[in-house]
Amino acid sequence: MDKITHVVEEQPLNFLKEFTAARIAIGATGNSIPTRQSLEFKLAHAHARDAVYSIMDTxxxxxxxxxxxxxxxQLHSMADNRARYLQRPDLGRKPNQESLNRLADQITGDDIVIVIADGLSAIALNQHIMALLQVLIPKLLAAGLKVGPLCLVQQGRVAIGDDIAHELQAKLSVVLIGERPGLSAADSMGAYLTYQPRPGLKDNSRNCISNIRPGGLGIATAADKIFYLVQESFRRKLSGVQLKDNQGLLGS
Incomplete structure:
Protein backbone atom coordinates (compact mmCIF):
# COMPACT_ATOMS: atom_id res chain seq x y z
CA MET A 1 0.00 0.00 0.00
CA ASP A 2 1.39 3.35 -1.03
CA LYS A 3 2.22 5.77 1.76
CA ILE A 4 0.25 9.01 1.52
CA THR A 5 2.19 12.15 2.40
CA HIS A 6 1.02 15.71 2.68
CA VAL A 7 3.31 18.59 1.94
CA VAL A 8 2.69 21.94 3.62
CA GLU A 9 2.66 24.54 0.89
CA GLU A 10 4.99 27.51 1.28
CA GLN A 11 3.14 30.82 1.60
CA PRO A 12 4.46 33.80 -0.35
CA LEU A 13 2.89 36.18 2.19
CA ASN A 14 4.80 34.83 5.19
CA PHE A 15 6.86 38.01 5.40
CA LEU A 16 3.72 39.96 6.35
CA LYS A 17 3.35 38.05 9.62
CA GLU A 18 5.86 40.30 11.34
CA PHE A 19 3.47 43.24 10.84
CA THR A 20 0.22 41.73 12.14
CA ALA A 21 -1.21 39.18 14.55
CA ALA A 22 -4.02 38.42 12.08
CA ARG A 23 -4.31 34.89 10.72
CA ILE A 24 -2.65 35.22 7.34
CA ALA A 25 -0.51 32.83 5.30
CA ILE A 26 -1.53 29.86 7.43
CA GLY A 27 -0.62 27.40 4.71
CA ALA A 28 -2.32 24.23 3.52
CA THR A 29 -1.85 20.47 3.79
CA GLY A 30 -3.77 18.85 0.99
CA ASN A 31 -7.29 20.29 1.20
CA SER A 32 -6.95 21.35 4.83
CA ILE A 33 -4.87 23.66 6.98
CA PRO A 34 -1.81 22.31 8.81
CA THR A 35 -2.36 20.64 12.19
CA ARG A 36 -0.36 23.26 14.08
CA GLN A 37 -2.42 26.14 12.70
CA SER A 38 -5.63 24.22 13.38
CA LEU A 39 -4.66 23.72 17.02
CA GLU A 40 -3.62 27.36 17.37
CA PHE A 41 -7.04 28.41 16.07
CA LYS A 42 -8.81 26.22 18.63
CA LEU A 43 -6.62 27.59 21.42
CA ALA A 44 -7.36 31.19 20.38
CA HIS A 45 -11.07 30.41 20.30
CA ALA A 46 -10.84 29.00 23.83
CA HIS A 47 -9.01 32.12 25.04
CA ALA A 48 -11.76 34.28 23.53
CA ARG A 49 -14.50 32.29 25.29
CA ASP A 50 -12.61 32.48 28.58
CA ALA A 51 -12.32 36.26 28.20
CA VAL A 52 -16.06 36.70 27.68
CA TYR A 53 -16.79 34.79 30.89
CA SER A 54 -13.92 36.23 32.92
CA ILE A 55 -14.58 38.13 36.15
CA MET A 56 -13.20 41.53 37.10
CA ASP A 57 -11.01 41.33 40.19
CA THR A 58 -12.83 44.17 41.93
CA GLN A 74 -18.38 49.49 43.31
CA LEU A 75 -21.35 49.55 40.92
CA HIS A 76 -23.42 47.02 39.00
CA SER A 77 -25.63 47.13 35.95
CA MET A 78 -29.21 45.88 35.83
CA ALA A 79 -27.90 42.56 34.45
CA ASP A 80 -27.59 40.51 37.63
CA ASN A 81 -25.46 37.73 36.12
CA ARG A 82 -23.32 36.95 33.08
CA ALA A 83 -25.96 34.98 31.22
CA ARG A 84 -28.43 37.83 31.59
CA TYR A 85 -25.76 40.31 30.52
CA LEU A 86 -25.04 38.42 27.29
CA GLN A 87 -28.71 37.84 26.46
CA ARG A 88 -29.94 41.36 27.30
CA PRO A 89 -27.43 44.03 26.21
CA ASP A 90 -29.92 46.74 27.22
CA LEU A 91 -29.64 45.75 30.89
CA GLY A 92 -25.87 46.23 30.79
CA ARG A 93 -26.36 49.86 29.78
CA LYS A 94 -28.17 50.90 32.98
CA PRO A 95 -27.02 50.91 36.62
CA ASN A 96 -29.21 49.03 39.07
CA GLN A 97 -31.08 50.82 41.84
CA GLU A 98 -28.47 50.11 44.50
CA SER A 99 -25.83 51.71 42.29
CA LEU A 100 -28.05 54.75 41.66
CA ASN A 101 -28.45 55.19 45.41
CA ARG A 102 -24.69 55.01 45.86
CA LEU A 103 -24.13 57.59 43.13
CA ALA A 104 -26.64 59.96 44.70
CA ASP A 105 -24.37 60.18 47.75
CA GLN A 106 -21.30 61.12 45.68
CA ILE A 107 -22.41 64.11 43.58
CA THR A 108 -19.46 66.48 43.25
CA GLY A 109 -19.80 67.98 39.77
CA ASP A 110 -16.25 67.09 38.75
CA ASP A 111 -14.76 67.67 35.32
CA ILE A 112 -14.22 63.98 34.59
CA VAL A 113 -15.52 60.69 35.89
CA ILE A 114 -13.66 57.51 34.96
CA VAL A 115 -15.80 54.38 34.56
CA ILE A 116 -14.04 51.02 34.53
CA ALA A 117 -16.36 48.31 33.18
CA ASP A 118 -15.72 44.63 32.60
CA GLY A 119 -17.46 44.60 29.22
CA LEU A 120 -16.70 41.48 27.20
CA SER A 121 -13.20 40.92 28.57
CA ALA A 122 -12.61 41.46 32.26
CA ILE A 123 -9.19 39.89 31.66
CA ALA A 124 -8.21 43.04 29.77
CA LEU A 125 -9.07 45.25 32.75
CA ASN A 126 -7.40 42.95 35.26
CA GLN A 127 -4.17 42.97 33.27
CA HIS A 128 -3.88 46.50 31.86
CA ILE A 129 -6.11 49.06 33.57
CA MET A 130 -3.68 50.06 36.33
CA ALA A 131 -0.83 50.66 33.89
CA LEU A 132 -3.07 52.92 31.82
CA LEU A 133 -4.42 54.91 34.77
CA GLN A 134 -0.94 55.40 36.21
CA VAL A 135 -0.09 57.34 33.05
CA LEU A 136 -3.46 58.97 32.36
CA ILE A 137 -4.59 60.30 35.75
CA PRO A 138 -1.40 62.31 36.46
CA LYS A 139 -1.79 63.93 33.03
CA LEU A 140 -5.36 64.95 33.78
CA LEU A 141 -4.49 66.33 37.20
CA ALA A 142 -1.45 68.22 35.88
CA ALA A 143 -3.79 69.91 33.38
CA GLY A 144 -5.88 71.23 36.27
CA LEU A 145 -8.84 68.92 35.65
CA LYS A 146 -10.90 67.63 38.57
CA VAL A 147 -11.14 63.84 38.43
CA GLY A 148 -14.09 62.43 40.33
CA PRO A 149 -14.80 58.96 41.72
CA LEU A 150 -13.32 55.92 40.01
CA CYS A 151 -16.26 53.64 39.22
CA LEU A 152 -15.81 49.87 38.98
CA VAL A 153 -18.80 48.45 37.11
CA GLN A 154 -19.68 44.77 36.86
CA GLN A 155 -21.72 43.52 33.89
CA GLY A 156 -21.41 46.93 32.27
CA ARG A 157 -21.59 48.12 28.68
CA VAL A 158 -20.34 51.39 27.22
CA ALA A 159 -23.55 53.40 27.58
CA ILE A 160 -23.69 52.84 31.33
CA GLY A 161 -21.07 55.57 31.59
CA ASP A 162 -23.66 58.13 30.42
CA ASP A 163 -25.97 57.38 33.34
CA ILE A 164 -23.17 57.22 35.89
CA ALA A 165 -21.54 60.50 34.84
CA HIS A 166 -24.93 62.20 34.60
CA GLU A 167 -25.83 61.13 38.13
CA LEU A 168 -22.48 62.46 39.39
CA GLN A 169 -23.02 65.69 37.39
CA ALA A 170 -19.65 65.29 35.67
CA LYS A 171 -18.86 67.30 32.55
CA LEU A 172 -17.17 64.42 30.73
CA SER A 173 -16.95 60.66 31.06
CA VAL A 174 -14.15 58.30 30.13
CA VAL A 175 -15.30 54.68 29.97
CA LEU A 176 -12.52 52.10 29.99
CA ILE A 177 -13.96 48.72 29.08
CA GLY A 178 -12.95 45.22 28.04
CA GLU A 179 -13.49 44.82 24.31
CA ARG A 180 -15.09 41.91 22.50
CA PRO A 181 -12.25 39.35 22.17
CA GLY A 182 -11.09 38.25 18.76
CA LEU A 183 -9.05 35.28 17.63
CA SER A 184 -5.83 37.28 17.72
CA ALA A 185 -6.41 39.19 20.98
CA ALA A 186 -8.53 38.45 24.04
CA ASP A 187 -7.12 41.21 26.26
CA SER A 188 -7.97 44.46 24.48
CA MET A 189 -9.43 47.51 26.22
CA GLY A 190 -11.43 50.29 24.64
CA ALA A 191 -11.75 53.89 25.80
CA TYR A 192 -14.95 55.86 25.14
CA LEU A 193 -15.10 59.60 25.77
CA THR A 194 -18.36 61.56 26.01
CA TYR A 195 -18.83 65.27 26.61
CA GLN A 196 -21.89 66.28 28.64
CA PRO A 197 -22.92 62.65 29.18
CA ARG A 198 -26.56 61.89 29.86
CA PRO A 199 -28.95 58.96 29.39
CA GLY A 200 -30.16 58.27 25.88
CA LEU A 201 -27.09 59.33 23.90
CA LYS A 202 -26.17 57.35 20.79
CA ASP A 203 -22.78 56.03 19.74
CA ASN A 204 -22.14 59.04 17.51
CA SER A 205 -21.86 61.14 20.68
CA ARG A 206 -18.69 59.32 21.77
CA ASN A 207 -15.09 59.05 20.69
CA CYS A 208 -13.52 55.60 20.77
CA ILE A 209 -9.92 54.46 21.11
CA SER A 210 -9.67 50.73 20.55
CA ASN A 211 -7.24 47.80 20.87
CA ILE A 212 -5.44 49.14 23.95
CA ARG A 213 -3.00 46.43 25.01
CA PRO A 214 0.75 45.80 24.90
CA GLY A 215 0.42 43.92 21.60
CA GLY A 216 -1.82 46.57 20.04
CA LEU A 217 -2.06 50.27 20.83
CA GLY A 218 0.52 50.66 23.60
CA ILE A 219 -0.44 51.92 27.05
CA ALA A 220 1.54 55.18 26.87
CA THR A 221 0.28 55.97 23.37
CA ALA A 222 -3.32 55.25 24.40
CA ALA A 223 -3.00 57.52 27.44
CA ASP A 224 -1.67 60.30 25.21
CA LYS A 225 -4.58 59.90 22.79
CA ILE A 226 -7.18 59.89 25.56
CA PHE A 227 -5.60 62.98 27.12
CA TYR A 228 -5.51 64.76 23.75
CA LEU A 229 -9.20 64.04 23.12
CA VAL A 230 -10.14 65.13 26.64
CA GLN A 231 -8.39 68.47 26.12
CA GLU A 232 -9.95 68.96 22.70
CA SER A 233 -13.38 67.99 24.01
CA PHE A 234 -13.25 70.62 26.75
CA ARG A 235 -11.80 73.21 24.37
CA ARG A 236 -14.47 72.67 21.72
CA LYS A 237 -17.26 71.63 24.11
CA LEU A 238 -18.24 68.54 22.13
CA SER A 239 -17.40 64.90 21.47
CA GLY A 240 -18.30 62.19 18.99
CA VAL A 241 -18.27 62.43 15.21
CA GLN A 242 -17.57 66.17 15.30
CA LEU A 243 -14.38 65.67 17.33
CA LYS A 244 -11.57 64.25 15.21
CA ASP A 245 -8.34 62.71 16.46
CA ASN A 246 -5.85 64.95 14.65
CA GLN A 247 -3.04 64.26 17.07
CA GLY A 248 0.28 63.97 15.28
CA LEU A 249 -1.07 64.94 11.86
CA LEU A 250 0.97 67.36 9.79
CA GLY A 251 -0.26 70.89 10.22
CA SER A 252 -2.25 70.13 13.37
Whole structure:
Protein backbone atom coordinates (compact mmCIF):
# COMPACT_ATOMS: atom_id res chain seq x y z
CA MET A 1 0.00 0.00 0.00
CA ASP A 2 1.39 3.35 -1.03
CA LYS A 3 2.22 5.77 1.76
CA ILE A 4 0.25 9.01 1.52
CA THR A 5 2.19 12.15 2.40
CA HIS A 6 1.02 15.71 2.68
CA VAL A 7 3.31 18.59 1.94
CA VAL A 8 2.69 21.94 3.62
CA GLU A 9 2.66 24.54 0.89
CA GLU A 10 4.99 27.51 1.28
CA GLN A 11 3.14 30.82 1.60
CA PRO A 12 4.46 33.80 -0.35
CA LEU A 13 2.89 36.18 2.19
CA ASN A 14 4.80 34.83 5.19
CA PHE A 15 6.86 38.01 5.40
CA LEU A 16 3.72 39.96 6.35
CA LYS A 17 3.35 38.05 9.62
CA GLU A 18 5.86 40.30 11.34
CA PHE A 19 3.47 43.24 10.84
CA THR A 20 0.22 41.73 12.14
CA ALA A 21 -1.21 39.18 14.55
CA ALA A 22 -4.02 38.42 12.08
CA ARG A 23 -4.31 34.89 10.72
CA ILE A 24 -2.65 35.22 7.34
CA ALA A 25 -0.51 32.83 5.30
CA ILE A 26 -1.53 29.86 7.43
CA GLY A 27 -0.62 27.40 4.71
CA ALA A 28 -2.32 24.23 3.52
CA THR A 29 -1.85 20.47 3.79
CA GLY A 30 -3.77 18.85 0.99
CA ASN A 31 -7.29 20.29 1.20
CA SER A 32 -6.95 21.35 4.83
CA ILE A 33 -4.87 23.66 6.98
CA PRO A 34 -1.81 22.31 8.81
CA THR A 35 -2.36 20.64 12.19
CA ARG A 36 -0.36 23.26 14.08
CA GLN A 37 -2.42 26.14 12.70
CA SER A 38 -5.63 24.22 13.38
CA LEU A 39 -4.66 23.72 17.02
CA GLU A 40 -3.62 27.36 17.37
CA PHE A 41 -7.04 28.41 16.07
CA LYS A 42 -8.81 26.22 18.63
CA LEU A 43 -6.62 27.59 21.42
CA ALA A 44 -7.36 31.19 20.38
CA HIS A 45 -11.07 30.41 20.30
CA ALA A 46 -10.84 29.00 23.83
CA HIS A 47 -9.01 32.12 25.04
CA ALA A 48 -11.76 34.28 23.53
CA ARG A 49 -14.50 32.29 25.29
CA ASP A 50 -12.61 32.48 28.58
CA ALA A 51 -12.32 36.26 28.20
CA VAL A 52 -16.06 36.70 27.68
CA TYR A 53 -16.79 34.79 30.89
CA SER A 54 -13.92 36.23 32.92
CA ILE A 55 -14.58 38.13 36.15
CA MET A 56 -13.20 41.53 37.10
CA ASP A 57 -11.01 41.33 40.19
CA THR A 58 -12.83 44.17 41.93
CA UNK A 59 -11.26 43.69 45.36
CA UNK A 60 -7.71 43.82 44.06
CA UNK A 61 -8.48 46.72 41.76
CA UNK A 62 -10.14 48.70 44.54
CA UNK A 63 -7.03 48.27 46.68
CA UNK A 64 -4.72 49.33 43.85
CA UNK A 65 -6.91 52.29 42.86
CA UNK A 66 -6.45 53.73 46.37
CA UNK A 67 -3.10 55.15 45.18
CA UNK A 68 -4.99 57.83 43.24
CA UNK A 69 -6.69 59.19 46.37
CA UNK A 70 -10.13 59.22 44.80
CA UNK A 71 -13.33 57.55 46.00
CA UNK A 72 -13.77 54.11 44.45
CA UNK A 73 -17.38 53.12 43.80
CA GLN A 74 -18.38 49.49 43.31
CA LEU A 75 -21.35 49.55 40.92
CA HIS A 76 -23.42 47.02 39.00
CA SER A 77 -25.63 47.13 35.95
CA MET A 78 -29.21 45.88 35.83
CA ALA A 79 -27.90 42.56 34.45
CA ASP A 80 -27.59 40.51 37.63
CA ASN A 81 -25.46 37.73 36.12
CA ARG A 82 -23.32 36.95 33.08
CA ALA A 83 -25.96 34.98 31.22
CA ARG A 84 -28.43 37.83 31.59
CA TYR A 85 -25.76 40.31 30.52
CA LEU A 86 -25.04 38.42 27.29
CA GLN A 87 -28.71 37.84 26.46
CA ARG A 88 -29.94 41.36 27.30
CA PRO A 89 -27.43 44.03 26.21
CA ASP A 90 -29.92 46.74 27.22
CA LEU A 91 -29.64 45.75 30.89
CA GLY A 92 -25.87 46.23 30.79
CA ARG A 93 -26.36 49.86 29.78
CA LYS A 94 -28.17 50.90 32.98
CA PRO A 95 -27.02 50.91 36.62
CA ASN A 96 -29.21 49.03 39.07
CA GLN A 97 -31.08 50.82 41.84
CA GLU A 98 -28.47 50.11 44.50
CA SER A 99 -25.83 51.71 42.29
CA LEU A 100 -28.05 54.75 41.66
CA ASN A 101 -28.45 55.19 45.41
CA ARG A 102 -24.69 55.01 45.86
CA LEU A 103 -24.13 57.59 43.13
CA ALA A 104 -26.64 59.96 44.70
CA ASP A 105 -24.37 60.18 47.75
CA GLN A 106 -21.30 61.12 45.68
CA ILE A 107 -22.41 64.11 43.58
CA THR A 108 -19.46 66.48 43.25
CA GLY A 109 -19.80 67.98 39.77
CA ASP A 110 -16.25 67.09 38.75
CA ASP A 111 -14.76 67.67 35.32
CA ILE A 112 -14.22 63.98 34.59
CA VAL A 113 -15.52 60.69 35.89
CA ILE A 114 -13.66 57.51 34.96
CA VAL A 115 -15.80 54.38 34.56
CA ILE A 116 -14.04 51.02 34.53
CA ALA A 117 -16.36 48.31 33.18
CA ASP A 118 -15.72 44.63 32.60
CA GLY A 119 -17.46 44.60 29.22
CA LEU A 120 -16.70 41.48 27.20
CA SER A 121 -13.20 40.92 28.57
CA ALA A 122 -12.61 41.46 32.26
CA ILE A 123 -9.19 39.89 31.66
CA ALA A 124 -8.21 43.04 29.77
CA LEU A 125 -9.07 45.25 32.75
CA ASN A 126 -7.40 42.95 35.26
CA GLN A 127 -4.17 42.97 33.27
CA HIS A 128 -3.88 46.50 31.86
CA ILE A 129 -6.11 49.06 33.57
CA MET A 130 -3.68 50.06 36.33
CA ALA A 131 -0.83 50.66 33.89
CA LEU A 132 -3.07 52.92 31.82
CA LEU A 133 -4.42 54.91 34.77
CA GLN A 134 -0.94 55.40 36.21
CA VAL A 135 -0.09 57.34 33.05
CA LEU A 136 -3.46 58.97 32.36
CA ILE A 137 -4.59 60.30 35.75
CA PRO A 138 -1.40 62.31 36.46
CA LYS A 139 -1.79 63.93 33.03
CA LEU A 140 -5.36 64.95 33.78
CA LEU A 141 -4.49 66.33 37.20
CA ALA A 142 -1.45 68.22 35.88
CA ALA A 143 -3.79 69.91 33.38
CA GLY A 144 -5.88 71.23 36.27
CA LEU A 145 -8.84 68.92 35.65
CA LYS A 146 -10.90 67.63 38.57
CA VAL A 147 -11.14 63.84 38.43
CA GLY A 148 -14.09 62.43 40.33
CA PRO A 149 -14.80 58.96 41.72
CA LEU A 150 -13.32 55.92 40.01
CA CYS A 151 -16.26 53.64 39.22
CA LEU A 152 -15.81 49.87 38.98
CA VAL A 153 -18.80 48.45 37.11
CA GLN A 154 -19.68 44.77 36.86
CA GLN A 155 -21.72 43.52 33.89
CA GLY A 156 -21.41 46.93 32.27
CA ARG A 157 -21.59 48.12 28.68
CA VAL A 158 -20.34 51.39 27.22
CA ALA A 159 -23.55 53.40 27.58
CA ILE A 160 -23.69 52.84 31.33
CA GLY A 161 -21.07 55.57 31.59
CA ASP A 162 -23.66 58.13 30.42
CA ASP A 163 -25.97 57.38 33.34
CA ILE A 164 -23.17 57.22 35.89
CA ALA A 165 -21.54 60.50 34.84
CA HIS A 166 -24.93 62.20 34.60
CA GLU A 167 -25.83 61.13 38.13
CA LEU A 168 -22.48 62.46 39.39
CA GLN A 169 -23.02 65.69 37.39
CA ALA A 170 -19.65 65.29 35.67
CA LYS A 171 -18.86 67.30 32.55
CA LEU A 172 -17.17 64.42 30.73
CA SER A 173 -16.95 60.66 31.06
CA VAL A 174 -14.15 58.30 30.13
CA VAL A 175 -15.30 54.68 29.97
CA LEU A 176 -12.52 52.10 29.99
CA ILE A 177 -13.96 48.72 29.08
CA GLY A 178 -12.95 45.22 28.04
CA GLU A 179 -13.49 44.82 24.31
CA ARG A 180 -15.09 41.91 22.50
CA PRO A 181 -12.25 39.35 22.17
CA GLY A 182 -11.09 38.25 18.76
CA LEU A 183 -9.05 35.28 17.63
CA SER A 184 -5.83 37.28 17.72
CA ALA A 185 -6.41 39.19 20.98
CA ALA A 186 -8.53 38.45 24.04
CA ASP A 187 -7.12 41.21 26.26
CA SER A 188 -7.97 44.46 24.48
CA MET A 189 -9.43 47.51 26.22
CA GLY A 190 -11.43 50.29 24.64
CA ALA A 191 -11.75 53.89 25.80
CA TYR A 192 -14.95 55.86 25.14
CA LEU A 193 -15.10 59.60 25.77
CA THR A 194 -18.36 61.56 26.01
CA TYR A 195 -18.83 65.27 26.61
CA GLN A 196 -21.89 66.28 28.64
CA PRO A 197 -22.92 62.65 29.18
CA ARG A 198 -26.56 61.89 29.86
CA PRO A 199 -28.95 58.96 29.39
CA GLY A 200 -30.16 58.27 25.88
CA LEU A 201 -27.09 59.33 23.90
CA LYS A 202 -26.17 57.35 20.79
CA ASP A 203 -22.78 56.03 19.74
CA ASN A 204 -22.14 59.04 17.51
CA SER A 205 -21.86 61.14 20.68
CA ARG A 206 -18.69 59.32 21.77
CA ASN A 207 -15.09 59.05 20.69
CA CYS A 208 -13.52 55.60 20.77
CA ILE A 209 -9.92 54.46 21.11
CA SER A 210 -9.67 50.73 20.55
CA ASN A 211 -7.24 47.80 20.87
CA ILE A 212 -5.44 49.14 23.95
CA ARG A 213 -3.00 46.43 25.01
CA PRO A 214 0.75 45.80 24.90
CA GLY A 215 0.42 43.92 21.60
CA GLY A 216 -1.82 46.57 20.04
CA LEU A 217 -2.06 50.27 20.83
CA GLY A 218 0.52 50.66 23.60
CA ILE A 219 -0.44 51.92 27.05
CA ALA A 220 1.54 55.18 26.87
CA THR A 221 0.28 55.97 23.37
CA ALA A 222 -3.32 55.25 24.40
CA ALA A 223 -3.00 57.52 27.44
CA ASP A 224 -1.67 60.30 25.21
CA LYS A 225 -4.58 59.90 22.79
CA ILE A 226 -7.18 59.89 25.56
CA PHE A 227 -5.60 62.98 27.12
CA TYR A 228 -5.51 64.76 23.75
CA LEU A 229 -9.20 64.04 23.12
CA VAL A 230 -10.14 65.13 26.64
CA GLN A 231 -8.39 68.47 26.12
CA GLU A 232 -9.95 68.96 22.70
CA SER A 233 -13.38 67.99 24.01
CA PHE A 234 -13.25 70.62 26.75
CA ARG A 235 -11.80 73.21 24.37
CA ARG A 236 -14.47 72.67 21.72
CA LYS A 237 -17.26 71.63 24.11
CA LEU A 238 -18.24 68.54 22.13
CA SER A 239 -17.40 64.90 21.47
CA GLY A 240 -18.30 62.19 18.99
CA VAL A 241 -18.27 62.43 15.21
CA GLN A 242 -17.57 66.17 15.30
CA LEU A 243 -14.38 65.67 17.33
CA LYS A 244 -11.57 64.25 15.21
CA ASP A 245 -8.34 62.71 16.46
CA ASN A 246 -5.85 64.95 14.65
CA GLN A 247 -3.04 64.26 17.07
CA GLY A 248 0.28 63.97 15.28
CA LEU A 249 -1.07 64.94 11.86
CA LEU A 250 0.97 67.36 9.79
CA GLY A 251 -0.26 70.89 10.22
CA SER A 252 -2.25 70.13 13.37
Missing amino acids: ERLEDELAQFHRPVL
